[in-house]
Amino acid sequence: MLYLIGIGIGNEKGLTLEGAEALKKCKIVFLEDYTNLVEKETVTGIEKIAGRKVEILGREAVEGEKKILQAAEKEKTALLVSGDPLIATTHVSLVLSARKKGIWVKIIHASSILSCAIGESGLQAYKFGKSVTLAGWSRGYEPKDAYFVIEENKKRGLHTLVFLDIKEGKCMEAKEAVELLEETERRKKKGVIASETQMVAISSLGRKEQKISFGEIEKLKKAELGKSPSILIFPAKLHFLEEEWLNYFKL
Template identity: 40%
Template sequence: MRRGLKLISIGLADEYDLSLRAVEEARSCDRLYVELYTTKLSTSKERLEAILGRSLREAYRRDLEGERPRILEEASQSLIGLLIGGDCLTATTHISLLLEARRRGLPTWVIHGSSILTAIAETGLSLYKFGKVVTLPLPERGPPDTVLEALEGNLSLGLHTLILLDLDAERGRWLSIGEGIRLLLNADRPDIFNDETPLIGVARLGWRNPLIRGGRASELLNIDFGEPPQALIVPGRLHFVEEEGLRLLANLPGEALKGWRPRSETELLVERYMKSCRRVIEKLESSPLREEAQRILDYASRYLSDAEYYANEGRWPTALAAVSYCEGLLDALRLLGLAEFEW
């Protein structure tokens, strides 16, 4: 008896994105389902049926999620195919379904397809330099906190951030680029995201009418990007080839990148340590100290000067080492009772 589950990728746009292998695998199944609620496609169940020569049943959330997905009950008795927009393993829902099928000892097959995770290279940015991918939820589904945390982490490493914009296909509700920018601005974290943050807005990548537009957050806020699916990209540190790519492919004006240089975690640490060390040294220099304490303070001042020099040269690891020596000497003064101060 044939049984098992085939996850079959449709691709980014419509039935013409189906690979030949996807078509053959779909036609070999005893029963076919199509899932249309995790993304928006430029096609319909009827058009997919026409190209496959098979009837399709629409799979809903209740069929694929929960403790006992109905589709797996059927897959234990026959060979079931599930057509999925984009690549079939981009959404967590389908990975969970694959894992549960394996736990039940069911045979599984995965037929990959085009995905937003590779299509974003059309912006001119290198795929190798993207960090954690996040979804900005609809307001009724939650705050943007996890998006800002991921963005902060990626920027500290100089990495680009892909922010997928949430949609609820079953209710016809989706988050536009303008709405997404407004949600991030209203989160009031200007140190991470503000009006001047350079962005690339993308809509309907892989469709016949894609739109890619770059600019500052304040400039993209009121642009109509049309129908979903849509996403935002915040660039990290840019190679000169990427900068040219953004100008030519994403229409990102050069002035939008002026002064944009995401700082690494090391840079942020060095700047914070230098600021606190400078404050303590200036306080102690105006206080009477014993001779041995003054000598230690002089050494600390020299290490701080070294740190500032290396920071200006962009040699951040060396700057971190120097300012750490400075902080250590100042801590020694305090622990030995030779000086009083608070960090």
């Protein structure tokens, strides 16, 4: 039996009552923290709730699947995932493999960065277009998708949610993301990103250090935007209620 349990945003208190109940029943508890980083104190909190040790799994173990499936074939096994467990493709793939092996899978949802970032921004959910992940650049790999997605959405009057990449346990900082977008602007010159472009930066979503900043890029670049992980939102034209909400966080 495999329980795929979302921890939700924030700490272990983002577990649902159903998730906590299931967790207590499990003999083996895994946690993956590479699709979204999990704080040490959260792991300790989860161990208290579970009443047993939590084993942290890296990308290889989760994507390799073998360890998880072998455990789930024998015992009630939990795989804890930050946020909602089905938003990352990795876990969709794991569930498919489990089903093929005839392992019963129970998915327990939780709050997701996707809906929470939209909620905290006060922007209307149906006004978001396609979202995108901004990946870091390395020699020969300089993806510009985020820039084009923002452009396309803006043209249609839609907001864009930009997730920032996690690499080797390090989250991209909001300022690094802005620099990459500005560098793309210098090369592509489509007028998508300018110093007066308005942007929302949400840092440490769901944690006590949560910080939301809103304003022109020029101002955000000079400000303290809070601790990563961060998310950027590029809003299209604002409805007055959206503007009133965001002005609360205006720099």
